[in-house]
Amino acid sequence: MTSVHVTDLVKEFTVRKGIGRSRFRAVDRVSFDLEPGRTVALVGESGSGKSTIARILSKLEHPTSGRIEVTGDDGAEVARRDYRKNVQMVFQDPFASLNPFHSIAHHIARPLKVHGRTRGSAETYAKVVEMLGRVGLDESFAARRPHELSGGQRQRVAIARALAPGAQVVLADEPVSMLDVSIRLDVLNLMGRLQREDDLAVLYITHDLATARHFSDEILVLYKGRVVERGPSDAVILDPRHDYTRLLASSAPDPERVGKVVSGEAVTDRSRLDNSRCFNHFTGAWEEAEARVSA
Numbered sequence: 449m450t451s452v453h454v455t456d457l458v459k460e461f462t463v464r465k466g467i468g469r470s471r472f473r474a475v476d477r478v479s480f481d482l483e484p485g486r487t488v489a490l491v492g493e494s495g496s497g498k499s500t501i502a503r504i505l506s507k508l509e510h511p512t513s514g515r516i517e518v519t520g521d522d523g524a525e526v527a528r529r530d531y532r533k534n535v536q537m538v539f540q541d542p543f544a545s546l547n548p549f550h551s552i553a554h555h556i557a558r559p560l561k562v563h564g565r566t567r568g569s570a571e572t573y574a575k576v577v578e579m580l581g582r583v584g585l586d587e588s589f590a591a592r593r594p595h596e597l598s599g600g601q602r603q604r605v606a607i608a609r610a611l612a613p614g615a616q617v618v619l620a621d622e623p624v625s626m627l628d629v630s631i632r633l634d635v636l637n638l639m640g641r642l643q644r645e646d647d648l649a650v651l652y653i654t655h656d657l658a659t660a661r662h663f664s665d666e667i668l669v670l671y672k673g674r675v676v677e678r679g680p681s682d683a684v685i686l687d688p689r690h691d692y693t694r695l696l697a698s699s700a701p702d703p704e705r706v707g708k709v710v711s712g713e714a715v716t717d718r719s720r721l722d723n724s725r726c727f728n729h730f731t732g733a734w735e736e737a738e739a740r741v742s743a
C-alpha cells in the first residue's frame with residue numbers, strides 16, 4: 449500500500465504589483481500524511497491554497513520548497529516513473545476534465561494501457577467495463593461521449609479513470625462542488641465505498657465542513673496558505689479552537705449537520721484572524737507557525 453508524507457510544503461508565486469513584482473506565498477509550511485484506508489480533509493475557503501497543494505502532490509506544479517515522499521509496501525520510496533500510477537487526482541470540474549472528442553471507453557482505456565495494466569484491446573475493453581461497473585455505470589456508457597453524460601456521471605468516469613492505473617492515493621479536489629446538491633452524497637458515498645474496497649489513501653479537498661466531518665478521519669483547516677487547526681474530524685468540528693474554523697462553522701449552511709459548534713461569540717471581524725498559530729487537537733496545544741520550520 450502507498451503512503452504520502454508531506455513535510456513543510458511551500459509554494460510561492462511571483463505576482464505583478466504595479467511596475468514591480470513580488471513573491472506571494474500561496475502555501476506556507478504545510479505538513480501531513482496520507483495513509484491507506486484513511487481520508488484527510490483539507491478545508492478552507494476559496495484562495496486558501498487547497499488546489500495548489502493538490503496540484504503539487506499530483507506533480508502538475510513544483511513546490512518552492514518542502515518534501516513529498518511517497519512510500520510503497522516495503523517502506524521504500526516509490527520510483528519517480530511509478531508516481532502517477534500510485535497517485536491520481538479527481539478534479540473539481542467534470543465538464544472540463546474529460547475530452548469532448550473521445551469516448552468514455554477511451555478515457556479509461558488510456559491509463560490502463562499507459563500503465564501496462566492490460567494487454568490487447570479485448571482485455572482492455574473488459575477492464576473498462578469492469579471499471580465502469582465499479583463506479584455504478586453500465587457498459588452502454590463505454591461508447592458514449594462526455595456531452596451525453598450528466599455532471600455526476602462524468603465525475604464517476606473521472607473517478608474510474610483515476611483508479612484505472614491501480615492508484616492507491618486519490619487527491620479529490622472539491623469533487624462534488626460543481627454537481628447538483630441532490631447527487632453529491634451519492635458520489636461521495638461511491639468514493640467512500642471504493643476507498644474501503646481498495647484501501648485507498650484519500651485527500652478530500654472541500655469548503656464544506658459537514659461532508660469533511662462525515663467522510664474524513666482527520667481535518668486540516670487551511671487559512672491563507674497555512675494550517676491553522678488540525679485534528680480528528682469530530683474534534684475539529686465539535687470543538688473548533690481557531691477563530692477561522694469557528695467562522696467557517698458559523699457560516700456553514702446547515703449548522704445542525706455540522707454539529708454543535710461555535711462556543712463563545714461568533715467571529716465576524718476578519719482583521720482579527722491570525723494564521724501564525726495552529727491548534728493541534730492531537731497534542732491539545734497551540735503551535736507557532738515558526739516552530740515547524742525545518743532547519
Ligand SMILES: Nc1ncnc2c1ncn2[C@@H]1O[C@H](COP(=O)(O)OP(=O)(O)O)[C@@H](O)[C@H]1O
Binds near residue numbers: 495497499500501
Ligand atoms: N499560477 C498561479 N500564479 C499566481 N497565483 C496563483 C497561481 N495559482 C494559484 N494562485 C494563487 O494562490 C492562492 C491559492 O490558490 P488555490 O490553491 O487555487 O486556492 P483554493 O484551491 O483554496 O481556492 C490564490 O490566491 C491564487 O490566486
Ligand SMILES: [Mg+2]
Binds near residue numbers: 498499500621
Ligand atoms: Mg481550489
